Amino acid sequence: xxxxxxxxxxxxxxKHLAARHLIxxxxxxxxxxxxxxxxxxxxxxxxxxxxxxxxxxxxGGLDNEGKGxxxxxxxxxxxEKVGYSSxxxxxxxxxPFLDNQxxxxxxxxxxxxxxxxxxxxxxxxDLVKTVFASASERDIYTGDKLEIVVINADGIRxxxxxxxxx
Amino acid sequence: xxxxxxxxxxxxxxxxxxxSQRTLYPYVTGTSVVALKYKDGILMAADMGGSYGSTLRYKxxxxxxxxxxxxxxxxxGEISDFQEILKYLDxxxxxxxxxxxxxxxxxxxxxxYLTRVMxxxxxxxxxxxxxxxxxxxxxxxxxLGTVSMIGVNFxxxxxxxxxxxxxxxxxxxxxxxxxxxxxxxxKLLEKCMRVLLYRDRSAINKLQIAKITEEGMTISPPYxxxxxxxxxxxxxxxxxxVGSW
Numbered sequence: 330x331x332x333x334x335x336x337x338x339x340x341x342x343x344k345h346l347a348a349r350h351l352i353x354x355x356x357x358x359x360x361x362x363x364x365x366x367x368x369x370x371x372x373x374x375x376x377x378x379x380x381x382x383x384x385x386x387x388x389g390g391l392d393n394e395g396k397g398x399x400x401x402x403x404x405x406x407x408x409e410k411v412g413y414s415s416x417x418x419x420x421x422x423x424x425p426f427l428d429n430q431x432x433x434x435x436x437x438x439x440x441x442x443x444x445x446x447x448x449x450x451x452x453x454x455d456l457v458k459t460v461f462a463s464a465s466e467r468d469i470y471t472g473d474k475l476e477i478v479v480i481n482a483d484g485i486r487x488x489x490x491x492x493x494x495x
Numbered sequence: 496x497x498x499x500x501x502x503x504x505x506x507x508x509x510x511x512x513x514x515s516q517r518t519l520y521p522y523v524t525g526t527s528v529v530a531l532k533y534k535d536g537i538l539m540a541a542d543m544g545g546s547y548g549s550t551l552r553y554k555x556x557x558x559x560x561x562x563x564x565x566x567x568x569x570x571x572g573e574i575s576d577f578q579e580i581l582k583y584l585d586x587x588x589x590x591x592x593x594x595x596x597x598x599x600x601x602x603x604x605x606x607x608y609l610t611r612v613m614x615x616x617x618x619x620x621x622x623x624x625x626x627x628x629x630x631x632x633x634x635x636x637x638x639l640g641t642v643s644m645i646g647v648n649f650x651x652x653x654x655x656x657x658x659x660x661x662x663x664x665x666x667x668x669x670x671x672x673x674x675x676x677x678x679x680x681x682k683l684l685e686k687c688m689r690v691l692l693y694r695d696r697s698a699i700n701k702l703q704i705a706k707i708t709e710e711g712m713t714i715s716p717p718y719x720x721x722x723x724x725x726x727x728x729x730x731x732x733x734x735x736x737v738g739s740w
Contacts, residue, residue: 337614337646380618 330370331478333417334404335383342382345373363390367400367408374406381405385416390480397480419464419471426460450479458490465493517621521573523547525558526697527659528569528628529687531671532637532652533680536708537630539569540684542692543717544699551699559705559714563588566602566631567707568609571656572644573624580623583612602631602638606648614646626656632709655687658695663687677706689720 330346332339349369353361361369367388374382386402401414413431415423434442448456457477465472472495477488523545530539545553558577559569562584570577587608591600600608606629616622622644630639640650653667666687675683681704692698700722705714 335645335647337610337617337648340610340648341614341646 330366331387331389331416333385333420338382339384342373342384342386346370349373362393363388363398363400364392364410366390367398367410370400370402371406371408374402374404378405385420387414387416389478391482395482415460417470419461419468422464422468423460426463427456430456450481454479454488461490461492517619518573518576518624521576521624523552523574524624524697525556525571525574525577526695527655527657527663527691528558528571528626529655529659529663529667529684529691530569530628530630530639530653531667531675531680531684532630532639533675533677535677536632536637536706537567537639538677538680538684538704538706539567539628539630540688540702540704541569541571542688542699542702544697544701545574546697549696554699554701555717557703557714559703561707561712561714562605562629562631563591563600564711565599565633565707566605566629567705567712568605569628569630569656569705570625572626576623576625580609580612580625580627584608599633601633601636602629602640603633605629605631606638606640606642606650610642610646610648613642613644613648617645628654628656631707635709658691658698659687662690662694666690685720689722692720692722 330343332343346366346369350361350366353365370386370388374384374386381404383404385404388400388402388408390398392398399411399414400408401411401416402408413427415427431448454477458475461471461475472492475490475492477490479486479488525545526542528539528541530537539559541558543554543556543558544551545556553574556574558571558574559567560581562568568580568584570580584605587605588600591598609627609629613623613625613627624644626644627642628639629641630637632638638650639652639654640648641654641656642648643656652673653664653671655663655667667683670683670686684704688698688702692700700719701717702720703715703717705712
């Protein structure tokens with residue numbers, strides 16, 4: 330789960346969900362699937378509809394079949410399964426670039442086409458690095474360092490990259 | 496006990512009656528706290544001033560206190576709220592000791608507790624108007640964290656509150672390194688405190704430096720820093736200035 334916004338709310342929200350995930354594991358003896366966590370996050374956010382968590386989230390993970398999924402949220406819990414997304418202060422800079430590069434099928438098409446992006450892992454990571462380096466140029470809040478989390482069948486891996494420090 | 500009928504419930508945010516129940520602005524405040532990790536533990540510095548707006552009202556305020564066996568808390572902001580936090584922590588440590596189970600709260604746990612307290616008060620629109628620095632050592636592991644009045648918290652190798660963030664941290668980013676000796680750590684902290692003394696109007700030249708290691712906590716007696724005001728730019732401030740408007 331990646332969150333942008335007010336840090337104290339972000340930490341509180343992530344802590345809340347981590348606790349709920351632990352309870353789920355105790356009760357069901359398995360990890361929560363990404364779609365399940367997606368619904369939980371939405372409900373948690375809407376619970377504070379009238380005093381929101383100032384947190385703009387993107388949730389990524391694997392569903393019950395092991396396929397990757399990405400969910401994007403607003404601060405009060407509206408969510409959608411997408412092929413890619415960005416949130417936060419740099420999102421206006423990043424999103425159009427992602428649209429251009431990933432050529433996701435139009436949501437108006439019938440029959441509906443899958444939103445899965447066709448990139449290999451190395452290409453995807455490279456794209457993420459490019460996108461953040463570009464956003465750091467023009468968004469004053471983006472910069473210093475980037476953390477990339479890669480989730481696949483082999484497990485979870487983290488990579489770090491320095492960004493412009495100004 | 497309020498026997499007169501209230502028009503609104505006490506916890507209502509609107510109306511003058513309930514405003515007397517929550518913090519709106521600070522009164523007596525302390526300025527920056529600066530702290531860093533060094534070889535044996537944590538070093539923390541804070542001056543002893545308690546300002547009442549622009550008046551220097553109190554000149555012997557101890558803004559750093561030991562918490563339990565393993566932690567040291569430094570605070571800036573409203574002094575009365577700091578005293579209330581010490582009361583909360585007193586109770587926390589008491590309950591921890593009463594378990595009598597050989598375990599004791601470490602700095603990480605105390606920091607987490609403080610974060611929860613500050614965040615929850617912020618959510619009730621009744622903040623404790625402080626920025627806190629929590630440092631300590633437990634089982635050889637050094638810990639240094641900070642929490643603000645709205646619940647923003649993080650841990651790092653060096654932290655500061657208030658003006659310290661703007662004036663001291665850049666110095667620390669350049670000159671801090673792992674395994675600083677005690678002497679080097681003190682020199683570095685004094686360098687930061689000197690800059691703050693020159694440039695922060697609420698800083699006073701009477702400070703303490705506290706040290707916490709695995710062995711325990713010590714706090715220096717109050718002392719003052721040597722300052723230099725003979726810079727030629729100060730003596731002739733208008734020299735070389737262009738024009739007069």
